[in-house]
Every structure is written in structure tokens, then in C-alpha cells.
Amino acid sequence: MPTNKDSRTLDFYAAEAGAYAERRREAEHHRIDLFAARLHTGARILELGCGGGQDSAEMLARGFDVVPTDGSPELAREAERRLGRPVRVLLFEDLNEAAAYDGVWAHACLLHAPRPALPRIIDRIHAALRPGGVLYASFKAGEAEGRDSLGRYFNYLSPSELAAAFGAPSRWSSFEIEEDMGGGYDKMPTRWLHVLTSKSPEA
Secondary structure, X not given: OOOOOOHHHHHHHHHHHHHHHXXXXXXXXXXXXXXXXXXXXXXXXXXXXXXXXXXXXXXXXXXXXXXXXXXXXXXXXXXXXXXXXXXXXXXXXXXXXXXXXXXXXXXXXXXXOOHHHHHHHHXXXXXXXXXXXXXXEEEEEOOOOEEOOOOOEEOOEOHHHHHHHOXXXXXXXXXXXXXXXXXXXXXXXXXXXXXXEEEOOOO
């Protein structure tokens, strides 16, 4: 969920936590397949912005050691109910670990980070990954930051802006951005950007 405590976005998730967590949404199986293929059995994964916990549940079922987190206390409680384990309330800028995870899963959450803050947040994620660690993150594509019809803030990045936010290419290996069309909670057609990359073994 959002960084810098954007009140309108956090208020939305507080009010909608139950409905948001229980909506009919399958885990991102295809994206998890691609992510998991780069990880060893039992790898330790940090999920940022876990929402209702569907993706964490799927990764736990695959035998990974998953640490689910969300910036919304209300959504964290909903995810706890689904997962049967504690879910840490964590804002992106409060991530402060070093070489702690084999993978970071950030489905549809970093898109709430203000554009100026995103490179620093990615720096924190990079630091939290072990050498060779895998990162998946998805964003709504666009040309200018703004709010959707529900009042939520999105950074709406172009592919080139997104790549620039990840910093020097030497920090990453196998950096990929894939585009596709999908939807969202607002039920609007949405162009998505999917990043799959790994921390350079030398970084």
C-alpha cells in the first residue's frame, strides 16, 4: 500500500478492506510461475502490499517461506484471517533489511508510491534482496501521476520511466518489462507493466 501515508488512498483501503480482501480474485498464478522458476525450494519471500493475502497463500502452498506485509492495518488483518499467521504492517519506506530475502513479490502495490519516492523505495528492496534475489513488481501504465475514480493515488509510469526508477542496469540481471491489458478493482480496462528481474550477484 502507499508510501508517505497518502491519506485518501489509505482511507479507501481502510473502508474497503473487507470487500477488497474477499473479492473474487485468483492468485497471479502465471506471474508466480515465472517468479518461482527463478527461486530454490523453500526460498524466503517478502510480499509487499499483500492485500487479502491470495498471492501469499499460493506461494505458501508451493512450499516457500513467505513473509506477508501490507501498509494498511485493516488489510493486514484481513490477510491474517486468510493466512492464519501474522501479517506485518509495513510502509515501503520503512523496509530496512539487508540481504534478507531470496525474492520480493510486489504485485500492484508499488504503483501507489509517489514518483519521486519510487527510486529510493526500489533501493531499499534491492538492499533487502540477497545477491541473485528475484523481484517481481507490477504497475499501471501511463504518462502522468494521478488518481483513479475511487480516489486512489497511482504513479502511472511509462516503460522508460519505470526502467529509470530501477537505477543503474549493472545492479540488476535479466531485467524484463512485459506489458499486457487487464483490469483492476475499479473494473476499468488497464494497461499493466510487469517487471521481473534479479539482483546482480555482484551488487
